[in-house]
Amino acid sequence: MIQLKQIYKRYQAGESEMTVLQDINFTVNQGEYVAIMGQSGSGKSTLMNILGCLDHPSEGSYWIDGVDVLSLDDPQTAQLRNRMIGFIFQQFQLLPRLTAKRNVELPLIYAGLPAKKREERAIESLRKVGLEDRMHHLPSALSGGQQQRVAIARAMVTEPTLLLADEPTGALDTQSGAVVLDLFDQLHQEGKTIVMITHDAEVATRAQRQIIIRDGEIIEEKRRPVEGEMP
Amino acid sequence: MNIWESIRMALDSIWAHKLRSILTMLGIVIGVSSVIIIVGIGQGGKEQLTESVTGSGNSITIVPKFDENEMYIPDESVQYFTPADLEGLKRIPEIKEVVYSSMQSGSIQNKDKTVEGAMVFGVNSNRAFDTYGAIVDKGTLFTDADYQSGGNGIIISQNVAEDLFEDEEPVGKILRVHAQPLQVIGVLQKPTGLQGMFDFPNAYIPAPTWQNIFGSLDVSQIDVQVESAEQIQVAGESAISLLNDNHSGQQEYEVQNFESFTEMISKVTDIMTLVIGSIGSISLLVGGIGVMNIMLVSVTERTREIGIRKSLGATRRNILMQFLIESVTLTSIGGAMGILLGAFVIYTIRLLGIFPASVSIWVAIGGVLFSMLFGVVFGILPANKASKLHPIDCLRYD
Numbered sequence: 001m002i003q004l005k006q007i008y009k010r011y012q013a014g015e016s017e018m019t020v021l022q023d024i025n026f027t028v029n030q031g032e033y034v035a036i037m038g039q040s041g042s043g044k045s046t047l048m049n050i051l052g053c054l055d056h057p058s059e060g061s062y063w064i065d066g067v068d069v070l071s072l073d074d075p076q077t078a079q080l081r082n083r084m085i086g087f088i089f090q091q092f093q094l095l096p097r098l099t100a101k102r103n104v105e106l107p108l109i110y111a112g113l114p115a116k117k118r119e120e121r122a123i124e125s126l127r128k129v130g131l132e133d134r135m136h137h138l139p140s141a142l143s144g145g146q147q148q149r150v151a152i153a154r155a156m157v158t159e160p161t162l163l164l165a166d167e168p169t170g171a172l173d174t175q176s177g178a179v180v181l182d183l184f185d186q187l188h189q190e191g192k193t194i195v196m197i198t199h200d201a202e203v204a205t206r207a208q209r210q211i212i213i214r215d216g217e218i219i220e221e222k223r224r225p226v227e228g229e230m231p
Numbered sequence: 232m233n234i235w236e237s238i239r240m241a242l243d244s245i246w247a248h249k250l251r252s253i254l255t256m257l258g259i260v261i262g263v264s265s266v267i268i269i270v271g272i273g274q275g276g277k278e279q280l281t282e283s284v285t286g287s288g289n290s291i292t293i294v295p296k297f298d299e300n301e302m303y304i305p306d307e308s309v310q311y312f313t314p315a316d317l318e319g320l321k322r323i324p325e326i327k328e329v330v331y332s333s334m335q336s337g338s339i340q341n342k343d344k345t346v347e348g349a350m351v352f353g354v355n356s357n358r359a360f361d362t363y364g365a366i367v368d369k370g371t372l373f374t375d376a377d378y379q380s381g382g383n384g385i386i387i388s389q390n391v392a393e394d395l396f397e398d399e400e401p402v403g404k405i406l407r408v409h410a411q412p413l414q415v416i417g418v419l420q421k422p423t424g425l426q427g428m429f430d431f432p433n434a435y436i437p438a439p440t441w442q443n444i445f446g447s448l449d450v451s452q453i454d455v456q457v458e459s460a461e462q463i464q465v466a467g468e469s470a471i472s473l474l475n476d477n478h479s480g481q482q483e484y485e486v487q488n489f490e491s492f493t494e495m496i497s498k499v500t501d502i503m504t505l506v507i508g509s510i511g512s513i514s515l516l517v518g519g520i521g522v523m524n525i526m527l528v529s530v531t532e533r534t535r536e537i538g539i540r541k542s543l544g545a546t547r548r549n550i551l552m553q554f555l556i557e558s559v560t561l562t563s564i565g566g567a568m569g570i571l572l573g574a575f576v577i578y579t580i581r582l583l584g585i586f587p588a589s590v591s592i593w594v595a596i597g598g599v600l601f602s603m604l605f606g607v608v609f610g611i612l613p614a615n616k617a618s619k620l621h622p623i624d625c626l627r628y629d
Contacts, residue, residue, distance in 0.1 A: 054542060054622045075546045082544020093539045093626065097247050109236050110544040154543070 001193060002028040002051070002162065007060035009046050009216075020046045021057065022216045028195060030161075033188040035207035036197045043216040048166050048197045052085055053077050065161060082110050086155030090167035092147040094139040094154075100126060101135040104154045111158060125153040129183060145176025152183055156192075163187065165196040169203055181206050234556075241557040244529075245564075255525045256565035258518025259605065263569025263598050264576065265511035267590060271577040273504030275588035277497050290330070290362065291467050292487040293453045293474070311482060312450035312474075319473050320455060325466035330356045330454040331438070335445050339387070339434060341395035341406040349391060349432040351408060353441020353448070360435070362454050370402040370417030373437055381439030384416035391432045392418045408434070411444050515601075518565070519609040526558050526613035530620075537617055538625025551618040558610025559603055566602025570595050 009021040020043045028034050038044040049055035050062065053069055062069045064084060072080060087093075094103045104122040113121070126132045129149040131142075139147050148168060155163060165184070169177035185206065188194055196207060204210050205224065212220040245252045295311045312331065320329045333353040339346045352359070357372045367386060377384055385408065392401040392415075401415045413436065422430055442448045457466045467486045474484040530537075537550055545553075574595070577588045 049623045052542065054626070075548070078541070078544050078546040078549070081542060087542050089626070093535070093542070095536055095539060097243065106540070107543040109233075110540075110546075110549060112233070158544075 001030045001032075001065055002195075003061075003063040004050075005061045007047075007050065007057045007062065009043070009050065009055075010058045020216050021050075024060070024213075024216075024218060026211060026218065026221075028162075028193060031188075031191050031193055032209065033184070033194045033207045034196070035204035035210045036195065036213065037199065037201065037204045037210055038213040039199055042213050044197050044199075044213055045166065047213070048164060048195075051162075051195060052087060052164050053081055078110070082107055083158055084161050086158065086160040086163045088148070088151050088155050088163065088165040088168045090170040092139070092144075092151045092171070094147055094150060096139055099136050099138055100131060100142065100150045100153075103139070103150060104135075104157050107154065107158045121157055122153075125157040126150070128156065129153045143176065144172050145179055148172060148176070148180050149183065152180070152187075156187070161193060163192055163194045165194065167198055168196065169198070169200070177203075237552055237556045238560060240553055241560040244557055245561060248529075251525060252561060255522055255561060256568065258521040259515065259562050259565030259602055260518075260569040260572060262511060262515025262518045263566045263602055264573035265514060266508055267570055267573025267594060267598055268576050268588075269507045269511050270504060270594050271573065271588040271590045272580070272586060273500050273508075274591065274594075275581075275586060277500045278587070278589070290358075290454050290456050291463055291470075292362070293455065293467075293470055293484055294451075294487050296483040296485040310447065310449065312453055313477070314448070316474055316477055317450070317453075319477065320453070320470055323466060323469045323473065325457050325462040325469065326455045327458055328356065328358065328456040330354070330358045330362060330456065331450045332359050332362075332452055332454075333438065333441055333445070333449045334451055335449070337409055337445070339391060339395065339406055339408050339432075341404070344395050346391050346394050346432050349434055351441070351445075352433065352435045353438045353445070354435055355438040358454070358456060364422070365435070366420040367417040368420040370415070372417060377437045378439070381443060382437055383411075383413050383440065384436070385413040386417040386419060386435040387415055388419045388430075388433045389421045390430060391434060394432070408436070409444050411440075413440070515605070519562070519605045522558055522562055522606070523609040523612060526554060526610055527616070529557075530554065530613050530617040533617075534620060534625045537620050538622045538627075541620075541622040542626065547618040550620075551614045554614035554617045555607065555610045558613070559606030562602045562606035562609070563599065566599050566605075569602070570598045573598075 004024055004026055007021055007024040008019065011018045011020060024047065036044050036047060046055065050057050053072075056070065064080070067080070069077075069080065081087075094100075095106070098106070101119070101122050104125055105118045108118040108121060123132055123135060126135050129152055131146060131149055131153065134142060134146060134150075139150070142150065148171075163184075168180055168184070172180065181203065184194055184196070194207070196203075198204050208224050210220075210222040210224075211218055212222070317329055317331060320326060332355070334350055336348050337351045339349050339351070352363075354360075354373075355378055360367065360372065365388075368389070370386070372386070373382060373384060376382065385406065387395075387401065387406075395401070395406060396404060401418055404415050405412050406415060407413070436444075438448065453470075455466055455470055457463055471484050471486065478484075540550065540553075570590075574590045577590050580586050580588045
């Protein structure tokens with residue numbers, strides 16, 4: 001479903017050129033739960049931005065569901081982000097002046113849905129993360145864990161094919177982090193494709209597959225033993 | 232994305248920064264209202280002027296012609312319009328009526344009170360009052376009998392009445408013009424608008440009575456009434472040629488050309504309006520720059536928001552429209568408030584009777600459209616800047 005081939009990302013840093021990503025190749029299948037692991041500065045965030053179509057690689061090709069992502073223009077890329085990708089960020093990235101419900105409605109506004117449908121779907125999505133009773137609250141009135149669940153509701157409301165999470169538990173305490181990860185497990189069981197970026201090995205074990213990068217290169221791929229099988 | 236959704240977003244954001252939005256709008260409010268007030272005063276003044284100068288309907292004024300360099304001061308030793316002239320003019324078929332008036336300054340006296348230097352007009356018809364734009368407020372006009380046999384009534388201006396009678400009711404009282412006793416039959420309305428600025432004491436008496444008091448009948452001005460407007464030119468030409476023949480070699484006559492006079496004055500008011508209006512427009516321009524400035528600040532402040540919106544599927548166009556609509560909404564509200572403020576000031580000026588200012592609906596519509604245009608012009612730069620921001624830079628921005 002997702003296919004990256006020979007992705008390179010280079011930055012111009014003064015006189016010299018810095019290579020952040022080097023020869024990245026991997027495939028994520030429909031319904032897979034993949035963790036991309038690496039220390040800070042390993043290039044995993046850059047990889048996440050490329051996966052989310054927020055950034056262009058210097059070289060390589062990237063396909064989602066048979067669409068050549070890098071050939072799309074701005075409105076097409078925006079539409080792709082809107083329909084096919086749901087983002088979850090470390091800092092939640094909710095709009096502070098909008099209520100939980102309005103935040104969740106945002107992607108549907110850009111999708112051009114009529115107000116009534118938008119509202120129904122936003123409430124439904126908030127119900128899934130267990131926050132329908134908080135839908136009229138502003139983000140500042142919610143705890144970190146609750147804010148991240150609102151962000152998940154927002155990411156899921158357009159029913160995207162790919163859920164992209166960048167350190168989703170990074171700003172949370174263990175307990176609310178666990179709630180968020182349980183939610184991911186649940187979404188995975190429902191058949192969602194999830195790509196999660198983390199530096200936390202323990203968090204990464206929740207995924208089926210781990211891709212470990214260091215200095216911009218993939219150095220290892222681990223598959224979690226399927227239940228009942230010996231490691 | 233729906234336009235109403237954009238307007239709602241804009242209003243949300245304007246509401247979120249109430250004080251800042253109001254201060255930003257203030258420039259537009261002041262600019263628009265000052266333009267409205269200036270144009271309103273200019274237009275009201277022009278209307279008043281044209282009305283008072285052109286007078287009513289089908290009449291033309293004939294005056295002796297003087298050299299351009301000479302002041303318009305009638306030579307008292309010359310009789311410009313003789314009784315023979317008046318008779319001759321009456322026989323011209325297009326002319327329905329000849330209204331003439333004589334004027335001399337004189338003193339009007341009531342017991343121990345005297346008004347010196349009042350303009351005393353001798354008139355032969357009640358139409359003369361239309362010509363001078365004088366309206367009788369209290370009492371009556373003269374009767375036909377007064378005009379034929381020289382009645383002893385007098386119509387005085389409001390300031391004469393005040394000077395001579397103070398709080399007493401003037402109508403019915405006796406006063407003296409150059410020792411001749413006359414009875415007040417009417418008092419004129421206080422002139423409004425531009426004429427109010429030249430509010431000299433004056434009085435009107437029937438022509439025969441005037442002749443008794445001042446001696447000869449020195450007609451200084453003639454107004455001829457015609458049946459319809461089309462006849463004005465023919466009547467005017469015949470009247471002038473008749474008078475020029477009667478006074479051949481000594482004096483020439485002309486139709487007082489109010490049109491060029493009106494044109495000149497309206498040109499002057501137009502230029503004044505334009506000049507002061509441009510000063511108002513400068514404050515509008517400064518207001519517009521203020522809007523641009525605040526929008527640029529707002530874009531910087533909301534960099535993260537722009538990034539979030541982009542990650543959720545907003546196109547560059549969506550972001551551009553969001554900020555553009557926000558600035559247009561800001562200037563439109565400011566413009567509407569400016570029009571309300573301007574109209575309020577104009578109507579206050581009117582109610583207080585200071586000046587006959589008016590606001591036309593077109594100026595109001597123009598004001599709103601213009602402020603919307605300002606929103607686009609001064610919003611495009613910040614909006615464009617916002618739309619070009621790169622999403623990952625935005626999300627990293629703190």
